[in-house]
Amino acid sequence: xxxxxxxxxxxxxxxxxxxxxxxxxxxxxxxxxxxxxxxxxxxxxxxxxxxxxxxxxxxxxxxxxxxxxxxxxxxxxxxxxxxxxxxxxxxxxxxxxxxxxxxxxxxxxxxxxxxxxxxxxxxxxxxxxxxxxxxxxxxxxxxxxxxxxxxxxxxxxxxxxxxxxxxxxxxxxxxxxxxxxxxxxxxxxxxxxxxxxxxxxxxxxxxxxxxxxxxxxxxxxxxxxxxxxxxxxxxxxxxxxxxxxxxxxxxxxxxxxxxxxxxxxxxxxxxxxxxxxxxxxxxxxxxxxxxxxxxxxxxxxxxxxxxxxxxxxxxxxxxxxxxxxxxxxxxxxxxxxxxxxxxxxxxxxxxxxxxxxxxxxxxxxxxxxxxxxxxxxxxxxxxxxxxxxxxxxxxxxxxxxxxxxxxxxxxxxxxxxxxxxxxxxxxxxxxxxxxxxxxxxxxxxxxxxxxxxxxxxxxxxxxxxxxxxxxxxxxxxxxxxxxxxxxxxxxxxxxxxxxxxxx
Amino acid sequence: xxxxxxxxxxxxxxxxxxxxxxxxxxxxxxxxxxxxxxxxxxxxxxxxxxxxxxxxxxxxxxxxxxxxxxxxxxxxxxxxxxxxxxxxxxxxxxxxxxxxxxxxxxxxxxxxxxxxxxxxxxxxxxxxxxxxxxxxxxxxxxxxxxxxxxxxxxxxxxxxxxxxxxxxxxxxxxxxxxxxxxxxxxxxxxxxxxxxxxxxxxxxxxxxxxxxxxxxxxxxxxxxxxxxxxxxxxxxxxxxxxxxxxxxxxxxxxxxxxxxxxxxxxxxxxxxxxxxxxxxxxxxxxxxxxxxxxxxxxxxxxxxxxxxxxxxxxxxxxxxxxxxx
Numbered sequence: 001x002x003x004x005x006x007x008x009x010x011x012x013x014x015x016x017x018x019x020x021x022x023x024x025x026x027x028x029x030x031x032x033x034x035x036x037x038x039x040x041x042x043x044x045x046x047x048x049x050x051x052x053x054x055x056x057x058x059x060x061x062x063x064x065x066x067x068x069x070x071x072x073x074x075x076x077x078x079x080x081x082x083x084x085x086x087x088x089x090x091x092x093x094x095x096x097x098x099x100x101x102x103x104x105x106x107x108x109x110x111x112x113x114x115x116x117x118x119x120x121x122x123x124x125x126x127x128x129x130x131x132x133x134x135x136x137x138x139x140x141x142x143x144x145x146x147x148x149x150x151x152x153x154x155x156x157x158x159x160x161x162x163x164x165x166x167x168x169x170x171x172x173x174x175x176x177x178x179x180x181x182x183x184x185x186x187x188x189x190x191x192x193x194x195x196x197x198x199x200x201x202x203x204x205x206x207x208x209x210x211x212x213x214x215x216x217x218x219x220x221x222x223x224x225x226x227x228x229x230x231x232x233x234x235x236x237x238x239x240x241x242x243x244x245x246x247x248x249x250x251x252x253x254x255x256x257x258x259x260x261x262x263x264x265x266x267x268x269x270x271x272x273x274x275x276x277x278x279x280x281x282x283x284x285x286x287x288x289x290x291x292x293x294x295x296x297x298x299x300x301x302x303x304x305x306x307x308x309x310x311x312x313x314x315x316x317x318x319x320x321x322x323x324x325x326x327x328x329x330x331x332x333x334x335x336x337x338x339x340x341x342x343x344x345x346x347x348x349x350x351x352x353x354x355x356x357x358x359x360x361x362x363x364x365x366x367x368x369x370x371x372x373x374x375x376x377x378x379x380x381x382x383x384x385x386x387x388x389x390x391x392x393x394x395x396x397x398x399x400x401x402x403x404x405x406x407x408x409x410x411x412x413x414x415x416x417x418x419x420x421x422x423x424x425x426x427x428x429x430x431x432x433x434x435x436x437x438x439x440x441x442x443x444x445x446x447x448x449x450x451x452x453x454x455x456x457x458x459x460x461x462x463x464x465x466x467x468x469x470x471x472x473x474x475x476x477x478x479x480x481x482x483x484x485x486x487x488x489x490x491x492x493x494x495x496x497x498x499x500x501x502x503x
Numbered sequence: 504x505x506x507x508x509x510x511x512x513x514x515x516x517x518x519x520x521x522x523x524x525x526x527x528x529x530x531x532x533x534x535x536x537x538x539x540x541x542x543x544x545x546x547x548x549x550x551x552x553x554x555x556x557x558x559x560x561x562x563x564x565x566x567x568x569x570x571x572x573x574x575x576x577x578x579x580x581x582x583x584x585x586x587x588x589x590x591x592x593x594x595x596x597x598x599x600x601x602x603x604x605x606x607x608x609x610x611x612x613x614x615x616x617x618x619x620x621x622x623x624x625x626x627x628x629x630x631x632x633x634x635x636x637x638x639x640x641x642x643x644x645x646x647x648x649x650x651x652x653x654x655x656x657x658x659x660x661x662x663x664x665x666x667x668x669x670x671x672x673x674x675x676x677x678x679x680x681x682x683x684x685x686x687x688x689x690x691x692x693x694x695x696x697x698x699x700x701x702x703x704x705x706x707x708x709x710x711x712x713x714x715x716x717x718x719x720x721x722x723x724x725x726x727x728x729x730x731x732x733x734x735x736x737x738x739x740x741x742x743x744x745x746x747x748x749x750x751x752x753x754x755x756x757x758x759x760x761x762x763x764x765x766x767x768x769x770x771x772x773x774x775x776x777x778x779x780x781x782x783x784x785x786x787x788x789x790x791x792x793x794x795x796x797x798x799x800x801x802x803x804x805x806x807x808x809x810x811x812x813x814x815x816x817x818x819x820x821x822x823x824x825x826x827x828x
Contacts, residue, residue, distance in 0.1 A: 043542075043548070046548075046549065046552065050553065050556065050785075050789075136697075137697070137700050137701055137722070138701060139697075139701060140698055140701040140702065140703040141698060141703060142703075181575055181608070182575065182661070182690075184661075184662060184688040185662050185688070186606075186661050186662030186663045186664070186688065186825075187662075188608070195573075195577050195578055195581065195608075195609065196573055196578060198573070198575050198577055198578075198608060199572070199573040199575055199578070315697075318720065319696075319697070319700070319716050319717055319720050319722065320693075320715065320716020320717065320719075320720075321693050321694075321696065321697050321716065321717075322693055328545075328693070331716075332546070332549055332793065335792050335793045335794065336549075336789060336792045336793060337792070338792060340715075340716070340719060341716045341719075342716055342719035342720045344719065406569050406570060406571050406572075407571065407572065407573050407578060409573065410573075446688075446689075446690060449688075450658075450687050450688060450689065453656070453685060453687050453688075454656050454687055454703055454704070456653065
């Protein structure tokens with residue numbers, strides 16, 4: 001109890017409060033600029049933390065990253081430019097809602113369920129950190145392989161088009177992920193002697209290209225759509241309570257999946273959002289509405305990626321293993337400030353730990369008022385004429401791509417993926433599946449190859465370890481399900497609804 | 504604690520605007536760009552950023568860090584080597600510059616740079632799972648010698664990465680072939696340490712600071728460091744030299760450098776400044792807090808270190824069959 005009071009005192013210090021508010025605004029602004037990711041936002045904060053007290057330093061990192069992940073949803077929703085790979089899973093859905101004139105509901109859902117996800121994630125961090133950490137540590141490359149493979153299978157679920165086209169575009173994504181030398185053998189592949197391709201294709205330029213640039217191109221070839229009715233932007237939070245009650249079950253499932261995937265180092269918010277969105281569609285009562293501007297998937301995936309953000313801190317704090325790139329930076333700051341990650345942080349420095357929890361909760365609470373403000377400002381773009389907005393988007397894409405590595409090559413990459421995205425879109429190939437392939441491809445390959453190296457080429461260990469056996473059963477079951485349905489129907493059995501055929 | 508206040512920043516900005524009007528009397532007369540070949544947020548980036556902040560205090564001009572990433576470090580190193588040698592584009596180079604050209608990935612070698620000062624060196628370590636049967640490095644070495652080739656699995660970084668070469672050097676020094684222990688490529692030290700704790704590996708050869716959290720958590724034990732002397736931050740870990748008489752000096756180096764043919768005036772100004780930065784309380788505290796190895800060498804010393812590393816890493820790569828031609 002004393003520790004808790006001490007923690008409150010630590011957090012209530014004026015410098016910490018100022019740090020939280022300032023970094024919140026900073027995170028919101030940087031996150032909402034396409035191409036400038038949450039990772040970028042946190043990395044740029046590091047030199048500033050040199051001069052802050054330990055608690056204030058950690059507060060800036062936590063607050064800025066939470067804000068940036070949420071505000072990455074804003075350009076995704078309004079302009080179809082996902083700010084992060086995490087929001088790419090539901091960008092099309094949110095954008096469809098904006099086209100239907102429900103931008104405020106979509107953004108409000110992003111905000112409200114992000115905050116809830118963040119708080120649930122924090123509670124899981126508080127209550128179950130040692131337990132979750134134990135679970136994360138039992139994951140070896142065998143388990144990661146199955147997990148990533150399951151993630152890939154979401155491709156057919158998230159897309160609205162035919163499963164064949166979804167699989168085709170996912171495979172194209174896998175091919176793109178083969179580029180470069182960041183593969184298990186360390187051998188350059190498909191680089192054509194270009195130095196810039198050695199590092200492979202980063203997901204951010206690909207993402208910005210296929211979603212944003214292709215959208216600009218599409219705007220150029222289609223006639224101006226009927227202007228959205230010029231009306232006052234409705235209340236942002238009004239409908240959210242109703243949504244919370246209506247989609248309570250998907251929301252909790254999103255939170256749960258987010259927490260579990262978040263604690264696994266390397267999996268993180270991206271995978272959480274994809275898996276949750278796919279789950280939501282799979283178990284929804286009205287899956288046919290997905291992709292047409294239906295909030296259910298937003299609820300589940302929005303909650304999920306923020307829950308994973310908080311629980312991603314579990315392995316970082318207990319073992320110094322980064323859950324994602326943001327926590328990797330945070331670990332550096334923790335060491336610098338003498339808050340060395342490890343079990344002793346929870347026992348000897350308990351007041352600092354409690355202070356950390358409080359900052360998490362505080363950050364998720366102030367996210368709501370500041371987020372509303374940000375949404376109101378950002379929504380002005382919907383009123384602007386299309387001829388004015390499209391060049392600005394293109395400029396932002398180029399600047400954002402350049403900023404990721406101060407490298408002109410990324411800008412060319414954005415252009416190339418823009419064209420690819422445009423052609424795919426026109427022919428009904430879902431670009432989201434392509435992005436999924438790029439994001440997950442490396443993970444599938446890396447874990448498959450390293451597992452085989454460890455087992456001397458034996459596939460049995462993929463099924464021997466208890467956790468991997470469960471994951472393998474799930475994966476193979478999902479793969480064989482449509483086949484089972486087909487055989488059942490052919491052999492004259494009772495006709496089953498063939499809705500599983502999508503897998 | 505010292506701070507750069509807004510006024511001195513504004514002052515610097517004003518000086519920048521005035522610079523073209525004034526005669527370029529002495530270096531640095533305007534802000535200096537510092538290239539970092541690795542991404543923002545990583546260890547190299549952190550070292551360069553604190554060094555840049557402290558250099559600004561010493562030399563009175565802003566030192567701006569620019570991350571030029573891509574191509575596994577090739578892009579940033581090549582950009583620095585190709586920049587104009589006027590002293591206004593400097594940067595940080597890492598041990599990879601002594602490896603990439605052996606793999607045929609770039610033409611650029613350490614000879615294309617003017618080393619100005621080494622700020623850090625992290626030697627490889629040998630870590631096992633906490634429940635491992637090997638109590639010291641001799642037991643592990645004996646078990647490896649007695650084992651079938653490929654039975655032992657180790658990791659720490661990607662294929663052909665610096666810690667892979669450390670393993671190859673160690674095995675070579677024991678008279679074994681470089682692939683006697685199978686290397687499991689990983690995406691850096693953190694996943695390797697996680698896999699070690701999950702029971703998927705026999706040992707890792709990443710640096711001790713990278714293994715630190717797992718060591719503190721009691722999940723792993725460090726058996727030795729491959730360095731001439733014990734590390735000040737981890738003085739309980741014996742060196743490979745004292746236990747087995749094997750002397751391996753390669754490690755992950757971080758060196759401030761410029762393109763070749765840097766003017767003598769620039770070198771004369773920055774080398775003492777870097778020494779001061781290295782000795783400063785802020786730098787020492789920062790490096791100790793992160794557990795990074797505090798090793799300093801002046802420009803000439805850093806040049807010798809690069810030359811030695813280039814040879815030993817090249818030999819290790821040839822032995823491991825990783826070098827091209």
